[in-house]
Amino acid sequence: MKSVRECKELKRRAYHIRHDMLKMCVKAGTGHVTSSSSCIELLTALYHGGIMRHDPEKPEWGGRDRLILSKGQASPALYTILSDCGYFPKKDLDKFAQAGGKFGVHLQKSVPGVEITCGSLGHGFGIAAGIALGAKMDRDLFLTFAILGDGECYEGSIWETAMFASHNRLNNLVAIVDRNHLCVTDFTENLISLEPMEDKWRSFGWDVRRINGHSFDEILDSLGGIRNRCSSDPLVIIADTVKGKGIDFMSNVPLWHGIAPGAKDAEEAYVSLSEMCEKCDNCIRKDIRR
Numbered sequence: 001m002k003s004v005r006e007c008k009e010l011k012r013r014a015y016h017i018r019h020d021m022l023k024m025c026v027k028a029g030t031g032h033v034t035s036s037s038s039c040i041e042l043l044t045a046l047y048h049g050g051i052m053r054h055d056p057e058k059p060e061w062g063g064r065d066r067l068i069l070s071k072g073q074a075s076p077a078l079y080t081i082l083s084d085c086g087y088f089p090k091k092d093l094d095k096f097a098q099a100g101g102k103f104g105v106h107l108q109k110s111v112p113g114v115e116i117t118c119g120s121l122g123h124g125f126g127i128a129a130g131i132a133l134g135a136k137m138d139r140d141l142f143l144t145f146a147i148l149g150d151g152e153c154y155e156g157s158i159w160e161t162a163m164f165a166s167h168n169r170l171n172n173l174v175a176i177v178d179r180n181h182l183c184v185t186d187f188t189e190n191l192i193s194l195e196p197m198e199d200k201w202r203s204f205g206w207d208v209r210r211i212n213g214h215s216f217d218e219i220l221d222s223l224g225g226i227r228n229r230c231s232s233d234p235l236v237i238i239a240d241t242v243k244g245k246g247i248d249f250m251s252n253v254p255l256w257h258g259i260a261p262g263a264k265d266a267e268e269a270y271v272s273l274s275e276m277c278e279k280c281d282n283c284i285r286k287d288i289r290r
Contacts, residue, residue: 006049007216013084014044014216015277018246020093021080022269025260028097030105034244034256036077038180038213039147042239043081045219046145051226053142056086059112065142066115066131070124071149071178072107073258079103079111087113122155124148125175129165132173132234143226145174151183153194159204165234166205174226175206175236178213180243184257197238206236213239246276 018040025031046052052065069078076096083090088111095101102110106119115131118124128146135142152158165173179197181188188194201208207229211218222237229235244251247269250261261269 007220010041010044010049010216013048014040015246015273017044017077017080017084019270019273020084020090021076022247022261022266022273024080024093024096025076026263026266026269027094029260029262030097031076031260032073032105032258033076033247033260034182034250034253035071035149035180035258036074036080037245037247037250038241038243039071039074039077039178040245041214041216041219042147042176042178042241043077045216045223047081047085049216049220049223051220051223052145054085054113056082056113059087062140063142066128066144068115068124068128068131068144068146069107069118070122070128070146071152072118072120072124073105074147074149074178075104075107075119078107078114082111082113085113087111121149121152122157125152125158125161126164128175129161129168129170129173132165132170133168135172136168136170143172143174145176147176147178150177150179150181150188150194150197153177153197154183154192162201162204162206169232170234171229171232173234174223175234177236177238178241179238180241182243182252182254182257184254186254201236201238205233207231207233208236208238210238210240213241214245246273248272 021036025033054064055061083093096103097105102108109117116127125146128144132144198208209222211222242251250256
């Protein structure tokens with residue numbers, strides 16, 4: 001379990017990462033800001049919370065844990081995290097969504113630290129299960145983490161993969177469902193209800209934990225001792241989140257999906273992030289600069 005000081009440091013880092021992600025998308029005039037905002041704490045905990053084994057100086061290191069961002073539209077979040085970790089200079093983020101560049105609006109493997117090109121819903125999870133099975137066959141000890149969107153869970157390939165993983169006892173596979181309750185045009189429960197999600201995953205043979213996906217305490221507790229888990233079942237973390245977290249006027253508003261705020265809205269977004277920052281005991285507002 002992480003100390004209070006360590007959790008506060010992760011909060012401070014998450015605010016900066018969210019700010020840099022927004023700045024990158026505003027500059028490009030595109031990007032899935034709200035989809036990225038909901039998974040910032042999850043990614044920050046994985047990369048900076050001592051959960052994932054990775055080495056920015058050796059992106060292809062064989063012993064690294066694999067992170068598969070199946071919700072590939074949240075590429076701005078992962079690009080920003082990787083930059084913050086030192087996989088490439090932060091100035092490279094200025095090339096996001098530029099013609100001929102390697103930083104696509106949807107996730108691209110050409111970016112150092114990215115494992116797969118992804119974006120089509122239901123695509124990445126099957127790849128993650130294949131990687132985990134390969135690791136079992138080769139007796140490799142790395143873990144594979146797959147971050148799924150909840151709207152992605154409408155895809156049949158998700159449940160085919162869930163059955164496959166359980167059947168093959170892929171206890172080296174961790175799925176994290178970013179449960180922000182929204183799709184492109186409406187809330188999931190207004191479209192086709194996904195609840196009760198815990199029961200669905202359990203019925204497919206998975207070990208299930210449900211948490212607040214913006215609480216570092218709960219994220220770290222749920223993944224603590226992950227390498228010593230005494231179960232042959234794959235693990236899924238259902239992380240309840242807010243789509244657009246940190247930007248009040250964009251939060252929980254379906255039609256902000258896939259849109260970066262323009263100049264006027266961007267000013268309001270930066271103010272909202274600053275106000276969110278003020279609520280953190282260990283965050284200094286003057287450090288958040290445009």
